[in-house]
Amino acid sequence: MIRESSQNDRRDHERMVKDQIERRGVRDKRVLDAMRKVPRELFVERHDREFAFHDGPLSIGHGQTISQPYIVAYMTEALAIGSTDRVLEIGTGSGYQTAVLAELAAEVYTIEIVEELSARAQKVLGELGYSNIHFRAGDGSLGWPEAVPFNAIMVTAAPDRTPERFLEQLAEGGRMIVPVGSGEQYLELLTRRGGAVERRELIGVRFVPMTGRIQKGEA
Numbered sequence: 001m002i003r004e005s006s007q008n009d010r011r012d013h014e015r016m017v018k019d020q021i022e023r024r025g026v027r028d029k030r031v032l033d034a035m036r037k038v039p040r041e042l043f044v045e046r047h048d049r050e051f052a053f054h055d056g057p058l059s060i061g062h063g064q065t066i067s068q069p070y071i072v073a074y075m076t077e078a079l080a081i082g083s084t085d086r087v088l089e090i091g092t093g094s095g096y097q098t099a100v101l102a103e104l105a106a107e108v109y110t111i112e113i114v115e116e117l118s119a120r121a122q123k124v125l126g127e128l129g130y131s132n133i134h135f136r137a138g139d140g141s142l143g144w145p146e147a148v149p150f151n152a153i154m155v156t157a158a159p160d161r162t163p164e165r166f167l168e169q170l171a172e173g174g175r176m177i178v179p180v181g182s183g184e185q186y187l188e189l190l191t192r193r194g195g196a197v198e199r200r201e202l203i204g205v206r207f208v209p210m211t212g213r214i215q216k217g218e219a
Helices: 007-022 029-037 046-051 069-079 096-104 115-127
Strands: 058-061 064-066 086-090 107-112 133-137 150-155 170-180 185-193 196-205
Touching: 007 029, 007 069, 029 069, 029 096, 046 058, 058 115, 069 096, 069 150, 069 170, 069 185, 069 196, 086 096, 096 107, 096 115, 107 115, 115 133
Parallel strands: 086 107, 086 150, 107 133, 150 170
Antiparallel strands: 058 064, 170 185, 185 196
């Protein structure tokens, strides 16, 4: 059963959007509306709910984290998701980013390697009423080949290098955002256009490493 947000939660939530996201340059109204709508406090560990709206990542167990609100909004805005888009997410984690994507896109396909996290995210997102999300528990190193092409791909764990296999699953005009690097990391935005791929290096970030076959150089 999903509990209603308290008045304090709603106040802290609005302050989070204004101070951490809007004030730092995120301008897309659809993204801001999604950040306001998705109840972040429901995606963190129960003992961390008092920190749900703080400007930082939080552990969700299994060596994984829920990203800080600004990074969620920044990456989402960079993908420029349209209402008819099909989106692939590599790394469901808590399901918070998944919910934000589902507010914007027609369909979201999300993969999580940790089965317990996938099950927990499915439960929360189901109770919140999302019906446009497809879940898979398993190694996301190969993407979701039977559901291609995707208009956008979001990767929420850091491989050492840009996964070429994911690029192959992008539609023409499709965008992918991925944190890259094993030491220093940065976000890379890639766009498939006319058979070629345009690359832009964005801001420095810190994500947990991507695990599975891609970490072993097998994908």
